[in-house]
Amino acid sequence: MLDKDAYINKLEKRIERLEVLCEELQNENKELHKENEQLQNENKSLKDTVRNLQDQLAKNSTNSSKPPSSDINKTPRTSSLRKPSGKKNGGQEGHEGHTLEPVENPDQVIEHTVNRCSHCHALLDTEDVINYEKRQVFDIPLTPIKVTEHRSEIKICPHCGKYARAEFPSNVDQPTQYGNRVKSLATYFNSYQLIPLERTSEIFKDVFGQSISEATLIQATEILSDCVEPANFVIKQQLIESKVISNDETTLRVGGKPQWLHVACSNTLTHYDIHEKRGKEAMDYIGILPEFRGVSVHDHWKSYFKYETCEHSLCNSHHLREFQFVKDQYHQEWSNELSALLIEIKRKVDETRPYSEHLDLSEIMEFERRYDAIVEKGLKLEFNIPAKKTGKRGKVKQTPPKNLLDRLKDYKKETLRFMHDFDVPFDNNLGERDIRMTKLKQKISGCFRTLEGVQRFCRIRGYISTVRKNKGEVIDAIQDAFNGVPFIPPVIPPNNT
Numbered sequence: 001m002l003d004k005d006a007y008i009n010k011l012e013k014r015i016e017r018l019e020v021l022c023e024e025l026q027n028e029n030k031e032l033h034k035e036n037e038q039l040q041n042e043n044k045s046l047k048d049t050v051r052n053l054q055d056q057l058a059k060n061s062t063n064s065s066k067p068p069s070s071d072i073n074k075t076p077r078t079s080s081l082r083k084p085s086g087k088k089n090g091g092q093e094g095h096e097g098h099t100l101e102p103v104e105n106p107d108q109v110i111e112h113t114v115n116r117c118s119h120c121h122a123l124l125d126t127e128d129v130i131n132y133e134k135r136q137v138f139d140i141p142l143t144p145i146k147v148t149e150h151r152s153e154i155k156i157c158p159h160c161g162k163y164a165r166a167e168f169p170s171n172v173d174q175p176t177q178y179g180n181r182v183k184s185l186a187t188y189f190n191s192y193q194l195i196p197l198e199r200t201s202e203i204f205k206d207v208f209g210q211s212i213s214e215a216t217l218i219q220a221t222e223i224l225s226d227c228v229e230p231a232n233f234v235i236k237q238q239l240i241e242s243k244v245i246s247n248d249e250t251t252l253r254v255g256g257k258p259q260w261l262h263v264a265c266s267n268t269l270t271h272y273d274i275h276e277k278r279g280k281e282a283m284d285y286i287g288i289l290p291e292f293r294g295v296s297v298h299d300h301w302k303s304y305f306k307y308e309t310c311e312h313s314l315c316n317s318h319h320l321r322e323f324q325f326v327k328d329q330y331h332q333e334w335s336n337e338l339s340a341l342l343i344e345i346k347r348k349v350d351e352t353r354p355y356s357e358h359l360d361l362s363e364i365m366e367f368e369r370r371y372d373a374i375v376e377k378g379l380k381l382e383f384n385i386p387a388k389k390t391g392k393r394g395k396v397k398q399t400p401p402k403n404l405l406d407r408l409k410d411y412k413k414e415t416l417r418f419m420h421d422f423d424v425p426f427d428n429n430l431g432e433r434d435i436r437m438t439k440l441k442q443k444i445s446g447c448f449r450t451l452e453g454v455q456r457f458c459r460i461r462g463y464i465s466t467v468r469k470n471k472g473e474v475i476d477a478i479q480d481a482f483n484g485v486p487f488i489p490p491v492i493p494p495n496n497t
Contacts, residue, residue, distance in 0.1 A: 048397075055400060058329050102136045145182065145210045171483075178212070180482035183220040184475050190217060191224075191460040192474070194441045225456035227481040228463040234488050235269050235466055236288060242266050243294040244313075244423050246431030247304060249278055250439060253447035254454050261458070263435045264288045269489060270434050270465035272458035274451070279303035295417065297428045300407060313417040315428035316342050319408070326401045334378035335401070338408070341370055345419050346426045353422050367419060371412065378405045434465060463487070 111132075115125055152166040171180070182204075189195045189203060197214040205211040239245055249262045252274065260278045264271045264286070275282035280303045283289045289296065289304070295311040298304045299318050319342065326335040345367050352359055359367075382402040398406070408415060418424045438461070448454040467477040467487050477487040 055325075055329055059325060100138060102134070106136060143208060145208045148179075178216065178220075180479050181475075182212070183224070183482055184478040186212060186217050187220050187224045187460060188464070188475060188478055191221060191457060192464045194437065194444055196445060221456055221460065224478065224481060225459045227484070228459055228486050231463050231466070231481070231486040231488055232271065232459050235271050235462060238489060238491065239264050239266060239269050239271055239288055240291045242269070242292075244425070245288075245292065245294065245296060246425075246428050246434075247289070247296050247298040248428060248431035248435050249282075249301070250435050252438065252442055252454060254451055255449060256447065259451075259454070261435065261438055261454075262286055263431055265431055265434045265465075267430070268466070268469045270462045270469065272438070272462045274454050274458055280306050283307070295421070295424050297425060297431065299428060300411070311417070312414045313424045314411060314414045316346075316415065316418070317427035317429060317432075319404075319415065322400075322404050326404065330399070330401050332378065332381060332401055334374050334381065338371070338374045338378075341367070341374065342426075345416070349419060349422060349426075357422055359419065364419065368412075368416065371416065375405055375409050375412075379409070437461075 116123060150168055150172050152168055154163055154165045156162070157164050186200055186204070189200045190197060195203065197217050200217055201212050201214060245264050245266050247262070247264055249260050251258050252261045253259070254274070259274050259276055260282060262273050262275065262282060271288065273282075273286045275285055278301075283303060289307045289310065292307070292310045295313050296304060296307070297313045297315065299315050305312060320339055323335040323339040326332050348359065348363065348367075378401065382399065382405060418426045438457075441457070442448075448457065463481070463486070464474055464478070466489055467474050470487075470489055472487055480486060
């Protein structure tokens with residue numbers, strides 16, 4: 001048998017081994033805890049990434065500010081934000097139609113004779129005509145280009161014996177040249193209808209029997225750009241003095257590099273400009289918003305709010321699309337309620353506008369109360385959802401619905417401004433419409449080759465858009481500009497848009 005000391009020594013060694021083993025297990029447990037925590041963080045991060053990617057994939061032109069051209073899979077029409085109006089198809093009551101009406105003095109008359117009775121087949125050659133049934137055909141005649149030759153007389157002076165020659169008109173300075181009507185049509189096709197240079201040349205060959213070189217078309221565009229400069233200056237000044245304008249911006253590729261096209265417009269005016277920046281630097285360079293004192297309608301691009309000398313109104317079409325996104329991805333009912341409320345307010349404003357300049361105070365207060373209640377309902381729901389961490393020191397990352405709710409709460413006045421001021425539109429569709437065709441230009445031609453080219457395009461496009469908004473004859477207005485008397489938009493009262 002072991003003696004007592006040997007037995008105690010043996011126990012102590014066993015205890016030491018157990019202590020070492022226990023320490024190793026504790027260390028291993030700590031490592032496993034750290035690894036588990038790391039895996040949990042990675043799993044959460046992956047879940048957040050997947051969620052963000054799902055959100056991005058779910059966004060399209062119907063539930064975000066993305067343009068329709070960016071839609072990968074075309075959204076079914078059943079998801080459109082447009083609701084049935086309940087109106088029957090076709091023209092509505094009070095709609096001004098465009099029926100083709102006969103003219104009193106036609107350019108050509110063709111008489112069709114009746115020689116035999118259709119009933120008894122008797123001959124009618126010697127009978128008098130008692131009346132006519134008339135039908136008119138409207139068509140375009142073949143129109144070859146008209147050539148006008150200018151001849152300058154040359155005489156010999158009987159006193160000095162030298163040649164004396166008559167002066168040509170100032171706009172006739174070449175042996176052969178195109179007139180301003182041809183150049184007006186060419187620039188209209190290219191700059192407004194967005195027809196490329198080669199196809200514009202083909203149109204002239206097919207329709208007028210005269211092919212025009214691309215160099216001539218480019219030269220005409222350069223000249224017109226200078227001719228409309230006085231009109232663009234007036235357009236810019238009138239926008240500064242307007243009560244309400246719409247602002248928007250979009251990317252354009254110029255010389256293979258991205259640039260930003262900015263638009264400022266109203267119901268009667270359009271101004272475009274190009275800049276390498278999107279934000280305040282570009283807006284300061286353009287020079288409209290720094291001097292503007294009215295209401296600027298736009299999306300929630302932060303740079304617009306840096307101009308505190310004017311009021312702001314947010315585009316509610318953007319909000320409706322964002323509500324659709326919240327409904328589709330997060331299934332939160334408040335988005336449906338707020339969407340319906342904004343549409344209800346708009347309908348009420350439209351019904352009231354014909355006979356009053358404002359809603360009743362009680363109606364305004366009730367709409368605002370419901371607005372606040374729905375926003376608070378959404379915020380309470382979001383408060384119970386755990387916030388996302390962007391990192392150990394990063395700030396808390398909010399969900400898209402929470403970001404939207406914060407904006408709606410902080411910018412309630414800007415969201416509902418259309419309810420308080422009937423001159424302010426419900427959305428920024430005017431600005432988006434004016435800028436949309438420039439994206440089509442890029443889609444057709446790929447990009448602009450030079451900065452000078454896109455600047456000329458902006459000046460001509462803004463001029464033509466302003467002419468159309470004022471119901472002017474576009475081709476005539478372009479020809480007037482070539483003749484040195486461009487269309488100048490009439491001055492409108494300050495309380496109009």
